[in-house]
Amino acid sequence: MAARLKDMVALISSERDRFSVTLSNMADGIVVVDGESRVTLVNRAAEAMFEVTEAEAAQNSFVNVVRDYELDDVLQRCLRSREQQAGMVETSRAKRSLGIVATPLKENPGCLLLIRDLTEFRRLESVRRDFISNISHELRTPLASLKALAETLREGALDDTSVAKDFLGKMTTEVDRLAQMVDELGELSRIESGDSPIRREFFNAAGTIEQAAARLRAQAERAGVHLDSSIPPDLPQAIGDRERVERVLINLIHNAIKFTDAGGSITVSAETEGGNLRVSVADTGIGIPADDLPRIFERFYKADKARTGSGTGLGLAIAKHIVEAHGGAIWAESTEGRGSVFSFSLPLS
Amino acid sequence: MEIRKTFHDHLREIQDEVLVMGSMVEKAIGRSMEALKQRDLDIARQVIANDASINDKRFDIEERCIELIATQQPMASDLRTIISVLSIIGELERIGDHAEGNAKIAVMIGDEPPLKPLIDLPRMAEKTSDMLRRSLDAFVHRDAEAARALVAEDDEVDQLWDQVFRELLTFMAEDPKTMTRATRLIWAAHNLERSADRVTNICERVVFLVTGKMEEIGASKY
Numbered sequence: 001m002a003a004r005l006k007d008m009v010a011l012i013s014s015e016r017d018r019f020s021v022t023l024s025n026m027a028d029g030i031v032v033v034d035g036e037s038r039v040t041l042v043n044r045a046a047e048a049m050f051e052v053t054e055a056e057a058a059q060n061s062f063v064n065v066v067r068d069y070e071l072d073d074v075l076q077r078c079l080r081s082r083e084q085q086a087g088m089v090e091t092s093r094a095k096r097s098l099g100i101v102a103t104p105l106k107e108n109p110g111c112l113l114l115i116r117d118l119t120e121f122r123r124l125e126s127v128r129r130d131f132i133s134n135i136s137h138e139l140r141t142p143l144a145s146l147k148a149l150a151e152t153l154r155e156g157a158l159d160d161t162s163v164a165k166d167f168l169g170k171m172t173t174e175v176d177r178l179a180q181m182v183d184e185l186g187e188l189s190r191i192e193s194g195d196s197p198i199r200r201e202f203f204n205a206a207g208t209i210e211q212a213a214a215r216l217r218a219q220a221e222r223a224g225v226h227l228d229s230s231i232p233p234d235l236p237q238a239i240g241d242r243e244r245v246e247r248v249l250i251n252l253i254h255n256a257i258k259f260t261d262a263g264g265s266i267t268v269s270a271e272t273e274g275g276n277l278r279v280s281v282a283d284t285g286i287g288i289p290a291d292d293l294p295r296i297f298e299r300f301y302k303a304d305k306a307r308t309g310s311g312t313g314l315g316l317a318i319a320k321h322i323v324e325a326h327g328g329a330i331w332a333e334s335t336e337g338r339g340s341v342f343s344f345s346l347p348l349s
Numbered sequence: 350m351e352i353r354k355t356f357h358d359h360l361r362e363i364q365d366e367v368l369v370m371g372s373m374v375e376k377a378i379g380r381s382m383e384a385l386k387q388r389d390l391d392i393a394r395q396v397i398a399n400d401a402s403i404n405d406k407r408f409d410i411e412e413r414c415i416e417l418i419a420t421q422q423p424m425a426s427d428l429r430t431i432i433s434v435l436s437i438i439g440e441l442e443r444i445g446d447h448a449e450g451n452a453k454i455a456v457m458i459g460d461e462p463p464l465k466p467l468i469d470l471p472r473m474a475e476k477t478s479d480m481l482r483r484s485l486d487a488f489v490h491r492d493a494e495a496a497r498a499l500v501a502e503d504d505e506v507d508q509l510w511d512q513v514f515r516e517l518l519t520f521m522a523e524d525p526k527t528m529t530r531a532t533r534l535i536w537a538a539h540n541l542e543r544s545a546d547r548v549t550n551i552c553e554r555v556v557f558l559v560t561g562k563m564e565e566i567g568a569s570k571y
Contacts, residue, residue: 061365063368063372064368067482072369337465
């Protein structure tokens with residue numbers, strides 16, 4: 001009898017431990033409340049989600065712990081109806097998207113709440129949505145121009161040789177733009193998939209930077225923007241794909257020219273930092289809103305949707321992929337209305 | 350014994366309802382600012398529609414408090430709690446009205462070209478929300494010291510209000526055509542400045558609840 005009892009206690013104890021381990025290792029938040037909405041159990045994920053300890057949460061009301069009326073509303077509906085309730089809530093505290101499912105407990109009037117942090121999922125969903133809407137916008141603009149030009153030619157402009165020539169020139173420009181976009185998308189996908197390997201050879205970093213700046217100086221002058229470079233004479237040689245690093249620089253400088261008004265300036269600088277080469281392109285342009293900053297390296301992402309630039313919307317995405325394929329990092333700092341600094345670093349060894 | 354238990358259960362429920370109302374108001378502040386910043390009329394209209402629920406919540410809590418006073422004749426700290434709740438929900442309702450006001454401004458602005466990127470206004474909204482949340486923390490924990498300390502933080506919102514006001518005056522002085530748009534943003538900033546002041550009133554109520562003394566803790570600059 002005593003042995004059986006001992007076995008039973010051991011079994012219960014092991015079941016309890018297993019339950020406890022499962023609960024504390026779950027990525028989703030679990031909260032159990034009684035019929036009065038008072039918290040009786042929270043797992044580790046829920047503690048982190050709501051920045052409370054189990055001891056602080058215990059016996060406090062659910063709303064006191066989560067401080068969110070929409071989460072509490074799901075619980076209240078479940079307690080009232082005794083049926084499973086679900087909801088999606090944007091929290092105001094940490095600006096997170098939480099999915100919540102409240103299930104009534106059978107053995108007592110309480111509820112079990114399963115809370116899943118869907119912030120990253122929602123972010124990716126929004127990236128995907130924006131990507132589709134941006135790519136259609138980028139394709140629609142040259143296609144609309146082509147259609148208008150073709151229709152005008154068909155409706156009689158074809159008979160006027162000088163107008164027809166002008167129109168055909170414009171059509172070629174639009175087709176080139178579409179072709180460039182397709183090429184860049186292909187390039188991006190090749191770098192991403194590793195199909196287009198990055199060469200690893202020593203190259204003259206200072207010369208590459210100067211060359212990229214020189215290639216865009218005329219364009220900057222046309223825009224009334226002063227483009228300057230500040231490269232230390234003893235800058236060491238870099239390792240990587242020279243042409244592609246130059247492409248990164250061209251994309252960054254081109255971007256800076258686009259978003260800097262006449263009278264502004266752009267400075268390209270370089271330095272060694274630890275074991276890395278760090279290159280920065282600083283402008284006195286319109287800057288980037290803080291909310292958009294984390295997303296500017298996404299394909300076709302445009303911080304100012306009303307501003308239709310001449311680019312394909314892929315320049316920064318390509319720059320990011322090239323730098324990362326070199327084992328480096330790229331980032332941007334910006335103050336709206338004052339300008340931006342785009343920097344990238346490449347390992348020197 | 351049973352009667353007191355019931356009374357305290359009711360009181361706890363009322364306190365939870367204050368937290369629910371606080372969260373509704375906090376979200377209204379954040380969403381009205383989102384509507385202004387993103388020029389999102391859907392969010393703005395949602396905030397305007399939700400204000401009725403905030404008002405209903407206030408009346409519901411008020412009724413519960415009155416019923417509790419009438420049926421239980423609370424005394425000392427229990428009575429102070431109910432009196433404080435009545436005052437706090439009044440302040441929360443007014444903060445909700447200010448948020449609704451900002452949502453209405455977002456609707457008025459509609460798709461007019463933006464005058465300037467909104468930088469200080471979101472900061473004001475964030476600071477006000479943060480102060481509101483912490484004032485309710487102080488209320489829940491009966492923490493008079495935290496409430497007193499929070500009042501001083503209103504200066505930060507006042508400084509931002511000063512900054513926004515001066516900046517928008519400059520816009521108007523330089524180009525009178527910006528007058529309408531700048532004035533609307535000044536209203537929005539003023540709504541936030543008033544909201545932060547109302548948070549300090551909540552803090553004073555928390556101090557009263559704990560100490561039993563009415564104190565004017567810090568006079569707002571405005």
